[in-house]
Amino acid sequence: MSSQISIQKRQSKTTRWLLAPGIIWMSLFLVVPILMIVYVSFWTQTTFNISPDPTLASWKQFFSSDTYTGSLWTTVRIWLIVLACTFVVGYPTALFVGLFVKSKTLSTVLLVICVIPFWTSFLIRVLAWRPMLGKEGAINIVLLKLGIIQQPIEVLLFTELSVIIGMTQIYCVFMVGPIAFMLSRIDRNIIEAARDLGAGFGRIFWKIIFPLSLPGVVVGAIFVSVMVLGEFATSGALSGRKVNLLGNIIVTQVGSLKWAMASVVGVILTVVMGIVIAGFLRIVDLKREL
Amino acid sequence: MESRILKPALGLYVALFVLFLYGPFVVLTIISFQQGPEGGPQFPIIEWSTYWYRHIFGLTPPSRIAPLPFGEALLRSLVLAFMTMVVSTVLGVMSAQAFRRKFKGSGVVFYLIVLGMMVPGVLTGLGTSLLANNVIGIERHWYTTAFATHVAYTFPFAFLVMLAILNRFDASVEEASWSLGVDPWTTFRKVTFPLIFPGVLSAMLFAFTLSLDEFPRTLFASGRDQTLPLAIYGTFSVEIHPNIFAFGVLTTLFSFALLSVYGLLMAMSVRRARKMAMQEDIA
Amino acid sequence: MDTSVFRLDGVTKRYGDLVALDNASLEAGANEYISFLGPSGSGKTTLLRVIAGFEAPEAGRVFFNGRDITNLPAHERGIGFVFQNFALFPHLTVIQNVGFGLTHGKSGLSAAEIERRSLEMIELVGLSGMEGRGVDQISGGQRQRVALARTLTMHPKLVLLDEPLGALDANLRSRMRTELRAIRERLGVTFVHVTGSENEALAMGDRVVVLDRGRIIQTGTPGEVYDSPASPDVAHFLNRFNLFDGNLSGGRFNGVFGSVPVPRSVRSDRDVYAVRYDRMRALPVSADAAGPAIKARFVASEYLGSSMMNFFEAEDGHVIEMEHHLSLGTPQTFEARQDYLLTWNPEQAIVFGREASR
Structure with missing residues (x-):
């Protein structure tokens, strides 16, 4: 009888079988590819070929080129600006949807309204900003008609500004969702109690509402950061190739079969990414917030 | 809550926010009705017409503008999204099911899975194509390498959806089934699965949508045959015509159709969920 | 020769630092009605779940029908379990619930035979005419009967009931008490009934087992326990x-x-x-x-x-x-x-x- 497998052992065997396919898939098609990027970044690149002889050449080339290091700073700058913009644009909306709207139906409807644009292809959504921002675009037409401006604004399209506007619009919903979710979980009685004690809205906001919504802000910030840092399509389509993010460099390098350089940029992007996500995860434990 | 000033002000803000969100789509819809084939993708509208919609379906007389090469790409994207949906939902359900029991290393496994949605697509795409192209030396295809990256991307979403559903699942119905002599696998098929089906539908929807519109991973990891986002990207480099906008409007409408089907399926299974909720009320 | 229906031998179960069961030993004969009495957290439900096979003990053995079932998974034990919240299958009708074990288990019976047995059991618990209803279309007391019928169709020798009357109102509770006893006597199976109510334990059990902090502190007939509690704690739980x-x-x-x-x-x-x-x-x-x-x-x-x-x-x-x-x-x-x-x-x-x- 003692030769029987115990229930615990049987259960942990089931757990292993359930997890194995997912773990294998993620290791093979996520972890190994990322390790490949690190590996290939030390390969030797010649004009038409690449060979696995280890060298630091591509790394030296990256750090000695203003174009490459410049794109690193552009990426960080655009990321910070877009992150701030999505937060500023998204937080009041989340506040309204998550806290001020009392009817559950209305808040669901508002959230659905926010999600609907995602049913249009991402690339077409990016493209739609061109007739919006252009010299003869919708914004200039409206502003001219209203008499607010006399001359069309030209800096709207094919500049860093257009990239930032486009990215903010595309990604701000990822900020709204998690924050609204955290706000909707706040116990209204706490706010009522604080009000009964004579606290004004500003005080209640900074002492209660904002701290309680912080996990949502962090989750939203992780979403936005992941997407903005890896971007290349929006910057490609709306900047007229003036804004070069790390992602754009990778695309052009792969396009000209410079795999080693693409890998170097990939490793740098991974490192930036890792620092950003680790930083955010220090503020909030993602697993506990679920 | 200072509702006299603050609430209306915020309401107005949300209205502006929605305008900001929908502005480009409105402009896109307007321009899709631009006159053709001379009218370009900008204002002013020379004359309202459905020319570009007809152009998509090849119903216009031949002109210097070639029809969008989207037919096969769309088919590939749909097949790829379907494959991705099935595999990532199965993986998501399995992993979330495993997470119902505490086990050693659950934190590591959790982050390994969630990593899939945290690593930018450019990196997964680049890494996979390096692995296939340079290290192993196999050809890349949308249905092999790109498919693998798609699942690695959508599986975490399916996993999180299922985790949230199973966290709220009352395990006593499963135990009841075991105590009636029904083995765990049959119990899963006959009890657990029917009851978590609304969640499975959400996971499937997530996976399908994400895969259908996936671009950076596919750009690197697929081979010659383009998926729909790649075909659209291809038009970026050449001159843009309003036909791409008309196409955007059409795909959005198609998405709505799909969403309605989902809503219908959901409404059907919500009846079951409500039964479940009523039973929990007694407890 | 082991004549008992089930026997616990030094069963111990921990949840982290918390000891839910501490060296519990117990024996139950055939055709007996046993009540487990104890305050919440005394380990009575855990003990029931260990017997059913939903939880595995860290130490000790569980015997059923003279066989060591400590390592047997729940679905191979043939022990019935009635849940406090009934745990009916919400997506199935009354008769599908009652016939669930026969249909999806290893009974090997024909569909007609399963239907016959299910209807018989539905009649036994007094639900004739309700077999086609969804389980959300019947009252709390009727759900309780479905839960019982669903377990009894499997002809288990031992049925475990986890506070089965806890979810019912007072009136229904006293009626179900009598009915539970009557059904049990008719079928001649052993019932183990967990309860936090001393009235229920004393009224229903042929034997009462008193638990406190994971330990069995007294076992005896209701009269014995009532007249001579073994410790101040038992006297306290009896609330008399x-x-x-x-x-x-x-x-x-x-x-x-x-x-x-x-x-x-x-x-x-x-x-x-x-x-x-x-x-x-x-x-x-x-x-x-x-x-x-x-x-x-x-x-x-x-x-x-x-x-x-x-x-x-x-x-x-x-x-x-x-x-x-x-x-x-x-x-x-x-x-x-x-x-x-x-x-x-x-x-x-x-x-x-x-x-x-x-």
């Missing part, structure tokens, strides 16, 4: 004793009521003097009590149908309860906030002490 602290020495118990001779006592880790509620008598405060006496103020009374409960408060704040069975005549009436002298026959008291004479 006034308990007084004090100390036992030299054959006398010294408490707030004075010093009383103790003819016999039960060994325990502390000194406690217990008097059953219905052994108490109240005298005017000026009266001269022959035996032990304690002055207390009348607080309130509660009419319980067959008896009257009177609540008094002693000077130290201790609440003393006195029960009067109405079959013994009309009860005394007391004036609110008046002092009375409470007394009892020391022969009828139960005394626990470190210095025991037994």
Whole structure:
């Protein structure tokens, strides 16, 4: 009888079988590819070929080129600006949807309204900003008609500004969702109690509402950061190739079969990414917030 | 809550926010009705017409503008999204099911899975194509390498959806089934699965949508045959015509159709969920 | 030869640092009705779940039908389980619920035979005519019957019931009590019933098992447990004793009521003097009590149908309860906030002490 497998052992065997396919898939098609990027970044690149002889050449080339290091700073700058913009644009909306709207139906409807644009292809959504921002675009037409401006604004399209506007619009919903979710979980009685004690809205906001919504802000910030840092399509389509993010460099390098350089940029992007996500995860434990 | 000033002000803000969100789509819809084939993708509208919609379906007389090469790409994207949906939902359900029991290393496994949605697509795409192209030396295809990256991307979403559903699942119905002599696998098929089906539908929807519109991973990891986002990207480099906008409007409408089907399926299974909720009320 | 239906041998179960079951041993014969009584957190539900196979014990063995089933998964045990929340399958009808085990288990029966047996069992629990309904279209009491029928169609030799009446209202509860007993006697299976209610445990069990902090502290017939609780804790759970602290020495118990001779006592880790509620008598405060006496103020009374409960408060704040069975005549009436002298026959008291004479 003692030769029987115990229930615990049987259960942990089931757990292993359930997890194995997912773990294998993620290791093979996520972890190994990322390790490949690190590996290939030390390969030797010649004009038409690449060979696995280890060298630091591509790394030296990256750090000695203003174009490459410049794109690193552009990426960080655009990321910070877009992150701030999505937060500023998204937080009041989340506040309204998550806290001020009392009817559950209305808040669901508002959230659905926010999600609907995602049913249009991402690339077409990016493209739609061109007739919006252009010299003869919708914004200039409206502003001219209203008499607010006399001359069309030209800096709207094919500049860093257009990239930032486009990215903010595309990604701000990822900020709204998690924050609204955290706000909707706040116990209204706490706010009522604080009000009964004579606290004004500003005080209640900074002492209660904002701290309680912080996990949502962090989750939203992780979403936005992941997407903005890896971007290349929006910057490609709306900047007229003036804004070069790390992602754009990778695309052009792969396009000209410079795999080693693409890998170097990939490793740098991974490192930036890792620092950003680790930083955010220090503020909030993602697993506990679920 | 200072509702006299603050609430209306915020309401107005949300209205502006929605305008900001929908502005480009409105402009896109307007321009899709631009006159053709001379009218370009900008204002002013020379004359309202459905020319570009007809152009998509090849119903216009031949002109210097070639029809969008989207037919096969769309088919590939749909097949790829379907494959991705099935595999990532199965993986998501399995992993979330495993997470119902505490086990050693659950934190590591959790982050390994969630990593899939945290690593930018450019990196997964680049890494996979390096692995296939340079290290192993196999050809890349949308249905092999790109498919693998798609699942690695959508599986975490399916996993999180299922985790949230199973966290709220009352395990006593499963135990009841075991105590009636029904083995765990049959119990899963006959009890657990029917009851978590609304969640499975959400996971499937997530996976399908994400895969259908996936671009950076596919750009690197697929081979010659383009998926729909790649075909659209291809038009970026050449001159843009309003036909791409008309196409955007059409795909959005198609998405709505799909969403309605989902809503219908959901409404059907919500009846079951409500039964479940009523039973929990007694407890 | 092992004639018991099930036997527990030193079963221990921990949740982290918390010991849910501490070396529990127990034996149950065929055709018995056993109640597990204990406060919440006493481990009674855990014990039931270990027997069912939903939880695995860290140490000890579980035997069923003379076979070691410690390592057998729940679905191979053939032990029925009725849940507090009934755990009906919400997506199935009444008859599908009742026939679930036969349909999806290893019964190998034809669909017609399964339907016949299910209908038979539905009739037994008095639900004929409801078989086609969804389980959300029936009342709480009817769900309870479906849960029972679903378990009984499998003809288990042992049925575990986890607070099966807890979700029902008072009226239904007392009716289901009688019905549970009747159904069990008809089928001749062993029932193990977990409850937090001492009334239910005493009324329903052929045998009562009292648990506290993961340990079995007394096993016996309801009469044995009621008349001679094994420890102050058992006396406390039974909710029928006034308990007084004090100390036992030299054959006398010294408490707030004075010093009383103790003819016999039960060994325990502390000194406690217990008097059953219905052994108490109240005298005017000026009266001269022959035996032990304690002055207390009348607080309130509660009419319980067959008896009257009177609540008094002693000077130290201790609440003393006195029960009067109405079959013994009309009860005394007391004036609110008046002092009375409470007394009892020391022969009828139960005394626990470190210095025991037994």
